[in-house]
Amino acid sequence: MDNxxxxxxxxxxxxxxxxxxxxxxxxxxxxxxxxxxxxxxxxLDLFGQANGFYSYASQLDGNKSPDDLAFLRNxxxxxxxxxxxxxxxxxxxxxxxxxxxxxxxFLFYSSLKxxxxxxxxxxxxxxxxxxxxxxxxxxxxxxxxxxxTEFSKQKVQQxxxxxxxxxxxxFSMDEIDNKMYKLNIGINNSHLKDEWDxxxxxxxxxxxxxxxxxxxxxxxxxxxxxxxxxxxxLAEMQFLQRAHPNAKW
Amino acid sequence: MQNNILTMTEEKFQIxxxxxxxxxxxxxxxxxxxxxxxxxxxxxxxxxxxxxxxEGNWISRAPSLRAKMILLAKVQDxxxxxxxxxxxxxxxxxxxxxxxxxxxxGKAKYSSIFNYPTLSWADMGAIGWLVDGAAIVNxxxxxxxxxxxxxxGMVKICKEESxxxxxxxxxxxxxxxxxxxxxxxAQDALNRFWWPSIMMFGPNDxxxxxxxxxxxxxxxxxxxxxxxxxxxxxxxxxxxxxxLTIPDKDLKWNEQRQHYDFGEMDWDExxxxxxxxxxxxxxxxxxxxxAHDDGQWVREAAKSYAxxxxxxxx
Amino acid sequence: xxxNRTVWEVFIQSKNGLAHKHxxxxxxxxxxxxxxxxxxxxxxxxxxxxxxxxKSKDIISSESEDGEAFxxxxxxxxxxxxxxxxxxxxxxxx
Numbered sequence: 001m002d003n004x005x006x007x008x009x010x011x012x013x014x015x016x017x018x019x020x021x022x023x024x025x026x027x028x029x030x031x032x033x034x035x036x037x038x039x040x041x042x043x044l045d046l047f048g049q050a051n052g053f054y055s056y057a058s059q060l061d062g063n064k065s066p067d068d069l070a071f072l073r074n075x076x077x078x079x080x081x082x083x084x085x086x087x088x089x090x091x092x093x094x095x096x097x098x099x100x101x102x103x104x105x106f107l108f109y110s111s112l113k114x115x116x117x118x119x120x121x122x123x124x125x126x127x128x129x130x131x132x133x134x135x136x137x138x139x140x141x142x143x144x145x146x147x148x149t150e151f152s153k154q155k156v157q158q159x160x161x162x163x164x165x166x167x168x169x170x171f172s173m174d175e176i177d178n179k180m181y182k183l184n185i186g187i188n189n190s191h192l193k194d195e196w197d198x199x200x201x202x203x204x205x206x207x208x209x210x211x212x213x214x215x216x217x218x219x220x221x222x223x224x225x226x227x228x229x230x231x232x233x234l235a236e237m238q239f240l241q242r243a244h245p246n247a248k249w
Numbered sequence: 250m251q252n253n254i255l256t257m258t259e260e261k262f263q264i265x266x267x268x269x270x271x272x273x274x275x276x277x278x279x280x281x282x283x284x285x286x287x288x289x290x291x292x293x294x295x296x297x298x299x300x301x302x303x304e305g306n307w308i309s310r311a312p313s314l315r316a317k318m319i320l321l322a323k324v325q326d327x328x329x330x331x332x333x334x335x336x337x338x339x340x341x342x343x344x345x346x347x348x349x350x351x352x353x354x355g356k357a358k359y360s361s362i363f364n365y366p367t368l369s370w371a372d373m374g375a376i377g378w379l380v381d382g383a384a385i386v387n388x389x390x391x392x393x394x395x396x397x398x399x400x401x402g403m404v405k406i407c408k409e410e411s412x413x414x415x416x417x418x419x420x421x422x423x424x425x426x427x428x429x430x431x432x433x434x435a436q437d438a439l440n441r442f443w444w445p446s447i448m449m450f451g452p453n454d455x456x457x458x459x460x461x462x463x464x465x466x467x468x469x470x471x472x473x474x475x476x477x478x479x480x481x482x483x484x485x486x487x488x489x490x491x492x493l494t495i496p497d498k499d500l501k502w503n504e505q506r507q508h509y510d511f512g513e514m515d516w517d518e519x520x521x522x523x524x525x526x527x528x529x530x531x532x533x534x535x536x537x538x539x540a541h542d543d544g545q546w547v548r549e550a551a552k553s554y555a556x557x558x559x560x561x562x563x
Numbered sequence: 564x565x566x567n568r569t570v571w572e573v574f575i576q577s578k579n580g581l582a583h584k585h586x587x588x589x590x591x592x593x594x595x596x597x598x599x600x601x602x603x604x605x606x607x608x609x610x611x612x613x614x615x616x617x618k619s620k621d622i623i624s625s626e627s628e629d630g631e632a633f634x635x636x637x638x639x640x641x642x643x644x645x646x647x648x649x650x651x652x653x654x655x656x657x
Contacts, residue, residue: 021309024308024309024321025308025309027305027308027321027324028302028324028328028536029536029539029543030544031543031544031545031547031548032544032548032568032590033298033328033331033335034332034589034590034600035600036325036328037325037328037329037332037600037603037604037607038599038600038603040321040324040328041325041603041607043321044318044321044322044325047314047317047318047321048318050314051314051315051318054314066314067313067314070314071313090543091543091544091547092547136599137599140595140596140599144550144551144554144592144593144596145547145550145551145554147554147557148551148553148554149546149549149550149553151546151549151550152547152549152550236309237309237310239310240310240312240370241312244428244430244431246428247427247428247431248427249312249313249316249370249420249423249424275624275626276627277627277628326607329604329607332587332604333587336588336589337587339570339588345590346567346568402587409608548568548592551592551593551596552568554592554593555592558593
């Protein structure tokens, strides 16, 4: 069970770290200075969450430190959802990706805070407050961009079409998920789907955007199957740790 | 004339300054005072904003979760400090938009230190320790500047920046006692950033024509050379403690002056970089312009959305 | 570059029971964004329990040249201050 719990915890930690890394790429590039700070704040929340979940994972692992887990695992050993590793491309694309994921993440933590595992439950409660704000932020921006200019509307509609395929896997259940769910440690992702649909549909309506048709459904992030983007992200993020294996920082 | 309460002469203004009264935005002030403030505050604001780039360069490669969070929080603070300063500057009747166009056109300057590249992780240490260290010496003295909004901004900035220098020094200390490669990186960073850091205080007082007025109006509270000396006196010992060598063979304690003597700065290089010919001048400005241009459609969308909302509300 | 954004003045209440205090401005297109931007910029270190934002152009300020007319007349009305009054020797709690 410990191995499965470790894996389950790493999935959560990896989601936070990888999205945090993506958000930190915005630093000094935001559309306004105020927004630059907002994007960094989201990134800092996510790194903080990652740190919390990696600390727990490190404890479960008994051997690797939180930094080892973040900086010394290879691409196929990362278990984050593919949606969080997608490149930023532009502000609208970032907002769409985050909105789709934040909506899920909000529901995920809302449910995980009832976990029978005290540590996961505590981490979820703390994260939930932050993610609530992230969702508020991405949702408000999606509405502004969707109902802004004709140009911005087209742009974010296109981003929605591009990213939609990565949303399905958030609700999938594999063996580990099922086991954790049965033990009341993890949650049933598929149970989040209706609530998620509701948030998405209501927001898209307000943003005057159209929900994309389901097409190809990307999957496998939680089992180490990734897009081509993740390798570059890790290469950059892990460079110092890899280049100086004996150094302390 | 004496009854004419609407006239306030330069003498009366100077009396207020001499009494250490703060000047507020709606108070009468000499045009030169306003201009000097706009130039100085906006240069300071632009420095915070452009200063995000050399450190931002390493956020994605920070070597630990802790280092990543600290560096991002620090660079984020710089954005915040830039905003506090733009906000103070706007009280003088100039818009942020205008200030940013002056930056883009080259009319407004920012601190030349940010035109040097950051080539290793140790540079994050050197920047925090030396560049923020130098900035803090200046900012602490500016808390007493005569213009109210600038002074209040400085108080807030100083309070927040106290961690910046410490995190930099911590990185340097850690690397200086690390592997031989790390120590070499730390020394190399000190070598590259030392001289540009002490030149951050600007030209020698004898070559600084505007210092006179700025001191008289108490916009500046200490001269460039006084601040530079203060910084050097503080820093020498910090370098010794962590076993790094400051790259100045003329650096030595002067018992009589009770200050460190130090070598001559390369003013040709200083003016070259100020005038746009430094290693990263173009890169830094282009980065800023690109972010600004890339954000245009977003700002337009937000504006258009806000206008629609207002129509609905009315 | 004629894209001036709306400027909002920000007031932060650091904790319940204290007055809101002016801290500076933010730029934002709409009021929700103004509030959020103020939150990001001025409460990064736990400084706030409540935020007000108000469009800068909606603030009415007295002019400094009116200062003497506005504020000097209260200088000589010392009878508004408790120390103005002579209390009998030995009286307490008043």
